[in-house]
Amino acid sequence: MTGESVLFWTLAPLAVAASIAMLFMKKAVHSAILLAWVMITLAIFYITLEAPFLGIVQIVVYTGAVMMLFLFILMLVGVDSSDSLVEKIKGLRPVAIFTVLGFSAALTSLIARTDNGRPAVGLEEANSAGNVQGLAQLLFSDYVWAFEVISALLITAALGAMVLAHSEKSDAAKTSQRARSIARFRGKSIATAAGLPGSGVYARNNAVDLPALLPDGTPSDLSIAEVLHRRGDVQETKSYALEGLPKIDEEGKK
Amino acid sequence: MNNSSLLLDDPGWVIALKGLLIFVLCVVLTLLSVWGERRIVARMQMRLGPNRVGPFGLIQALADGVKLALKEDIIPKAADRVVFVLAPIISATTCFMAFAVIPLTGKVNFFGEETVMQLTDLPVGVLYVLATASIGVYGIVLAGWSSGSTYPLLGGLRSSAQVISYEIAMGLSFVGVFIYAGSMSTGDIIASQSTWWNVVVLFPSFAIYVISMVGETNRAPFDLAEAEGELVGGFHTEYSSLKFALFFLAEYVNIIAVSALATTLFLGGPSAPPGLGFTSAWLGGWFSFVWFFVKVLGFFFFFVWLRGTLPRLRYDQFMKFGWKVLIPVNVAWILVVATLRLMTQQGASQFMIAAFTGGVVIAVLVALSIFDSTKRKAEERARYVGEMPEPSFPVPALPVIKGAITKGDQK
Structure with missing residues (x-):
């Protein structure tokens, strides 16, 4: 051995x-x-x-x-x-089974056709100028076109990934603290000058997607982040209203 | 006769003995370098350093090591036990492997066997060192993850991102050496430096290698992974006793390994400094080990010096420096080296080579002056209040300072 x-x-x-x-x-x-x-x-x-x-x-x-x-x-x-044991894309299983069967059939036939113990042919020749030199000779002479095409493909893929993953910051994040403070006091209403009501406050549940209940029992739309509103990830505000309390309007006037 | 053919007829017992010697050398060097680092840093800070245990405090590191090994070994409940144990083993084994291809001496007589103190001379020896380093990163990442706690995870991710980024700069700085030596085997690279050391011929490659080797070993000023103020101890926060000792050992062996590689690639390895070549003739081949050792210790002193002098970088600055400065500069430099090499090989006239070199120098100067003037303009702009350039990281808006220069004051 x-x-x-x-x-x-x-x-x-x-x-x-x-x-x-x-x-x-x-x-x-x-x-x-x-x-x-x-x-x-x-x-x-x-x-x-x-x-x-x-x-x-x-x-x-x-x-x-x-x-x-x-x-x-x-x-x-x-x-x-614990994640994702559910099949999300329909019809993936037959495709997977078919691919696995095909691949194993190809592999089996390849391995079955090899002649076990056959001496390696041409290794001496290929490595005659040294392994690295032989490889470099092939890569940069005969296969230089394929090599360059693949490298261009890889660079394109990398750039594509960067473009897709890149996100612009929203304008709201760029405005300064000072500008936002001015907007609070000089804006349409002074009712929210001390900040917007927090979500879930006085409500029956405490979560970011639940509106706060104002002292008169009305739910406040302002208490839920704009993003959740736009995505529609918000519980129906009306259903949380409490009855039988003196009403105030949104701007805080009696 | 080059190193690989010399090593080819080594009998088994010589190889085994060499492996053992390299291992012993690394461990002893680690103990000594821990002591040396503490002493040197102490001198730099006007202290004395450890001087109680043994002569000059020499065996302080050994005593500390024994104490460390006898401490209680704790595996946190949240840890992934198998990986938690595996990580320090990966770290500690891979760091030794780099030494297999590094020639420690010139031609010597090893118990009657003509050989070189080098375990093997692979045709891709230097890439092999890179490969072992890239496996070593697994130790760091897995240690961070398996601890089952936040700070080690962050530290592990940080340091592996750092090591991988700086490995690219490091790998690129090898390319200049490969082009110049026409080989990737360490023995041939040393042989190619017989007239001029690469540190003279390829100085930009050397400078980039030295910077990236500090980043690669997670040492100050690039030791962001264990920035105590931010991340407690980094990836090894949860480790104690022998497992921590293994990480400690790996760090120091890595420092010696990158120093030894720098010596091999740029400082002619075990060959004597210019003008002192007669030492080998008079004192025999074994004396070349002294030269090798002196060079490696010089690098080690440089590491300690950096640690004693420079403050730690901020993480984004560090990454920006690696990706936006070191790598592009390196690629440009490789182009220049390759062109020059090809010109000399194809027999271009002296005039052509001089003209090309002059052109490159002028291009670099022009690029530098443009960079300088844009930087100066940006700085001038930044002096006017209200026109501060936006910082690239989130900070609260700056208050307006009364009495600062505004545009109207300038006459």
Whole structure:
């Protein structure tokens, strides 16, 4: 048994075990860690198969950058197994099953057709000027067009992501504290000079989408954030009104 | 005969012994550098530093380490136990791995075996160091997440964002060296510096590397991840006892690793400084280790000096500096290096090379003067009250100061 096969038979079962365990992990972060481990073992295989550059780049790019971004998102958003077990897009399941079957059929046929133990052909030739040099020669001569097209595609995707994720700040956030203070006192009414009524105050429930009840029992629309009004995420104000109290109008005059 | 062919015929016991020696060296260096840092910072602050345990307080760090190991090991209830234990192990193991490709000496006689004090000479050696560093980040991120508490999570995310960003600047600063040496193996890079060290030839790359290595190791003035005033201890707030000691060890081994890499890439590794080449001839190959050691310690002193001198940066300034200054400058510099390299390889005349260099220098000067004048104009504008440039982060509006210069006062 050569060193290479010892390495393979130790790491390959670990990699397979990790990739199967990845599917059954309850926490998304655990799955991500196992996937990172699978990627590292793949990189070690590449290195033993005399493709050191590919192996190292696999670690730097996939383990170091891609998986790390995944982990970032998982940790910031806090995805858990308790989330989203419901199918949101209709008809996704048959498509998924079909794809899985097709993919496994392709893989099985490929693996079945390999001749086990066949000696590697052309590796010496390909690596004759050194692994890195051979790869660079191919990338920047024969495949330079594909290389450039893919890089342009990636840059476009990155710019697109930035444009989509970018949000303009609303004008209200830009006005100064002073301007807002003046607007409160010199505006249409002085009733709200001390600030708008808080939501849920004196109401039967205490939540941001419930209107405050004024002393006379009428619900106040002003107590709910403008954003919630526009989105329509507001409980019907009329239904919370209390009867039998002396009425005042919205501007606070008796 | 280069390093890789020298290393090829190493018998197993030599490799094993070398691995052990590298490990021992790193651990001993960590103990000494903790002591050294405390002593040097103390001197800079007009104190004495630890001087009670052992001669000159030399084994203070060892005593502290033993005490740390004997403390109670606490795993918080909210922690994810497996990952919580795994994180410091990842951190502490990956930091040693970088040393596998770093040549500590020139050609030496190792118990009758002609070899170099280097574990292996990969054709992609320097990228391998980057790869181990990028796995090491997992230790930080997972430690922050698995603690199950807010400040460690924020600290972990902060420091990993920082390490990843500065890894890009660091990786780009290698490119100049690769182009110049025509190889990514550490042995060949050292061999290519036989006439001039890269610190002279590729000074911009060196400067960027030195800045980004401080960012990469989370050290002052870039130690935002453990900004005590904001985040308690950063990602390792919840760690205690041996697990904390592992993070501590990882931090110092990382400092020595990036210093050793800087020595290898830019200061000729174990080769003697110019004019002192006779030392190896007189004292044998082992003496080159002294040169290597001196260079690494020089970098370590620089780290401590920075810590003793500079205040911590603000996080957004730090990120802006990395992405908007270091990386673009680096890319422009790589273009210049590649052009010059190609010109010399294709046999361009001396005049052409001089003209190109002159053109680059003039372009840089023009760009700098434009940048300077726009900056000055912005500063002048900022002096007028009421025309303050909007800060890029949310702050309460500034009150109008009476008696400040307004436009009408200027004559």
